Amino acid sequence: MKDNDTIQLTLENLESPPITHGTVILNKEKFIEVLVEPNILQDLNSIKKRTSMLKDIITEPKKDTKGIVNIDANGDTVSLRKDVLISEFDQILESQTIERAKYYLERLENGIQKIKTSKINDINILRWKEYDEIITDSLWIIPERDKTGKHNGFYHGNFIPQIPHQLILRYTKKNEIVFDPFLGSGTTAYEAESLNRNFIGIDIQKKLVDFVGKNVEPKNNFSDLIAGDSTKIETFEKVKEVLKNHKKKNVQLAILHPPYADIIKFSDLKDDLSNAKSLKEFLEKFAEVLENSIEILENVRYLAIVIGDKYTAGEWIPLGFYCMNEAQKLGLTLKSIIIKNMAGNRAKQNKERIWRYRALSSDYYIFKHEYILIFKK
Ligand SMILES: C[S@@+](CC[C@H](N)C(=O)[O-])C[C@H]1O[C@@H](n2cnc3c(N)ncnc32)[C@H](O)[C@@H]1O
Structure with a gap:
C-alpha cells in the first residue's frame, strides 16, 4: 500500500x-x-x-x-x-x-x-457517535409531528410518533415485544412495525382496535390487538394467551399513554379512564393498568408513562406526579422524568392569543409541556 x-x-x-x-x-x-x-x-x-x-x-x-x-x-x-x-x-x-x-x-x-450492544437495545456502543438521532437529554423539544408512513394524526388525543420511536430504539432490540394498553389510533403499533418489533396493544374501544388492525401489516413480526378494559385481569389473560401462542412469556417494553383524566372524553364507556368520576378513581384505575402491565413486563426492562397535567377549578392538578407516585408504589424504579414540549395543532395555535390574554389577566401559566416518565422493573 x-x-x-x-x-x-x-x-x-x-x-x-x-x-x-x-x-x-x-x-x-x-x-x-x-x-x-x-x-x-x-x-x-x-x-x-x-x-x-x-x-x-x-x-x-x-x-x-x-x-x-x-x-x-x-x-x-x-x-x-x-x-x-x-x-x-x-x-x-x-x-x-x-x-x-x-x-x-x-x-x-x-x-x-x-459490535457491542447492551441487553436492552441494539445500539452498537462502539459506534455511539452515529446515533445522534437518539435523544439522551431530559428535555425533548420536538417542533413537529412525524406525519410519514401510517401516521396521519387524525385521532384527537394521540401522541407524536417520535415518542414511541425514541423509546423503542432506546429500550428494545429488534424482534422483542412492545406493549401498549392504551392503543388509541395505533401510533405505537405503527412505530413498532416500522422498527421490526413485535407488538401487543389493547384499547377499550373496539372500533379503534378494528381500525388499527386493518392498517398494521408487519412482515416478519406479529402485531396482536385486543379490545378490552386494561384495568381487568381478564383482558390480561388474553394478553398472556397471545404471548403463549408466540411461545413468549413477557413483553420487553410497556408504553402507557392513558387519558389525561377527563381532559378529553374518549368514549361513553363507563370503564374508560376518561370517564372516571374523580381523580381518586382515575388513579386507582390507572394503578390497576400499571399492575397488570408490570406483571407481564420482563424483569429489569422498562415501562414508560406519557402524561400531562390538568387544571381544575382554579388549581393545577399534577397528574404526572400522581401517576409517577402510583408507579413507584408498585415497586418500579424511576429512571427519568422527561419534559416534552406540547406544540399544539393549528386550531390550538389560533387560540393562543386568547389563552395568553387570559393568563396575563389572571395568575396561571399555560400548559406547554407533558411528561415521559421512564421506569425500570
Ligand atoms: C391518550 S389515548 C392514547 C392515544 C395513543 N397513544 C395514540 O397515539 O393514538 C388513550 C386511549 O385509552 C383508551 N382507554 C381509556 N380507558 C381504557 C381502559 N380502561 N382500557 C383500555 N383502553 C382505555 C381510550 O379509548 C383512548 O384511545
Missing part, C-alpha cells in the same frame, strides 16, 4: 431512505489492513500520513460521486457514517503522541470489527 491509487474507489447512488448522512462502505479486512499496517505504526508521522491519505480519499472521492464512497466493497463490508469517520481521522491527525494516535486507531478498528 503506497498511494491513493491502490485503494479502489467505486461510487454508488445515495438514494436509499435509511441513509441520511453520507455513507462510506468499506471492505472491512482491506480497510483495517491499510489503516493499521504494522510498518506505519512505528512512528507518529507515518500514522498521520496514512490517516491523511485515507481522509483525502473519503472526503474528495472521484468527481462523479453521488454520496456513497465505496472502498473495494466486496467481501465482508461495513458501512460507516462519513462525517463520523472523518472526525475519527481528525482526532488521529491532531494526536500529539503516538500512544494517543494508536488509541484512536484501535478505537476506530474496534468500531469496524466489533
Whole structure:
C-alpha cells in the first residue's frame, strides 16, 4: 500500500431512505489492513500520513460521486457514517503522541470489527457517535409531528410518533415485544412495525382496535390487538394467551399513554379512564393498568408513562406526579422524568392569543409541556 491509487474507489447512488448522512462502505479486512499496517505504526508521522491519505480519499472521492464512497466493497463490508469517520481521522491527525494516535486507531478498528450492544437495545456502543438521532437529554423539544408512513394524526388525543420511536430504539432490540394498553389510533403499533418489533396493544374501544388492525401489516413480526378494559385481569389473560401462542412469556417494553383524566372524553364507556368520576378513581384505575402491565413486563426492562397535567377549578392538578407516585408504589424504579414540549395543532395555535390574554389577566401559566416518565422493573 503506497498511494491513493491502490485503494479502489467505486461510487454508488445515495438514494436509499435509511441513509441520511453520507455513507462510506468499506471492505472491512482491506480497510483495517491499510489503516493499521504494522510498518506505519512505528512512528507518529507515518500514522498521520496514512490517516491523511485515507481522509483525502473519503472526503474528495472521484468527481462523479453521488454520496456513497465505496472502498473495494466486496467481501465482508461495513458501512460507516462519513462525517463520523472523518472526525475519527481528525482526532488521529491532531494526536500529539503516538500512544494517543494508536488509541484512536484501535478505537476506530474496534468500531469496524466489533459490535457491542447492551441487553436492552441494539445500539452498537462502539459506534455511539452515529446515533445522534437518539435523544439522551431530559428535555425533548420536538417542533413537529412525524406525519410519514401510517401516521396521519387524525385521532384527537394521540401522541407524536417520535415518542414511541425514541423509546423503542432506546429500550428494545429488534424482534422483542412492545406493549401498549392504551392503543388509541395505533401510533405505537405503527412505530413498532416500522422498527421490526413485535407488538401487543389493547384499547377499550373496539372500533379503534378494528381500525388499527386493518392498517398494521408487519412482515416478519406479529402485531396482536385486543379490545378490552386494561384495568381487568381478564383482558390480561388474553394478553398472556397471545404471548403463549408466540411461545413468549413477557413483553420487553410497556408504553402507557392513558387519558389525561377527563381532559378529553374518549368514549361513553363507563370503564374508560376518561370517564372516571374523580381523580381518586382515575388513579386507582390507572394503578390497576400499571399492575397488570408490570406483571407481564420482563424483569429489569422498562415501562414508560406519557402524561400531562390538568387544571381544575382554579388549581393545577399534577397528574404526572400522581401517576409517577402510583408507579413507584408498585415497586418500579424511576429512571427519568422527561419534559416534552406540547406544540399544539393549528386550531390550538389560533387560540393562543386568547389563552395568553387570559393568563396575563389572571395568575396561571399555560400548559406547554407533558411528561415521559421512564421506569425500570
Ligand atoms: C391518550 S389515548 C392514547 C392515544 C395513543 N397513544 C395514540 O397515539 O393514538 C388513550 C386511549 O385509552 C383508551 N382507554 C381509556 N380507558 C381504557 C381502559 N380502561 N382500557 C383500555 N383502553 C382505555 C381510550 O379509548 C383512548 O384511545
